[in-house]
Amino acid sequence: MSELQFIHDVDKCIGADECGEICERICPPDIIEYKEEDGKRIPYVTDIELCMKDHGCQNNCPAGAITILPPQEDGRDY
Ligand code: SF4
Numbered sequence: 001m002s003e004l005q006f007i008h009d010v011d012k013c014i015g016a017d018e019c020g021e022i023c024e025r026i027c028p029p030d031i032i033e034y035k036e037e038d039g040k041r042i043p044y045v046t047d048i049e050l051c052m053k054d055h056g057c058q059n060n061c062p063a064g065a066i067t068i069l070p071p072q073e074d075g076r077d078y
Pocket residue numbers: 012013014015016019020021022023024041042043060061062063064065066
């Protein structure tokens with residue numbers, strides 16, 4: 001089984017202030033938090049073990065900045 005990964009593209013991310021903290025708000029186990037980087041608040045995962053693999057952050061990010069691997073069945077193509 002491939003390892004679960006939260007991959008975040010900092011260049012694509014528009015920052016939590018701009019998007020309204022979508023990835024944090026959509027996460028059922030509430031494991032996304034933000035840190036300041038290059039003048040924007042960007043997400044990181046506090047405990048990947050708790051990830052429910054619903055791909056909500058990936059699928060709802062308006063900037064397409066998040067990729068969760070392994071991919072969702074019938075989900076986005078990579
Ligand atoms: S990754 Fe997407 S949803 Fe999360 S803060 Fe950045 S733009 Fe917003």
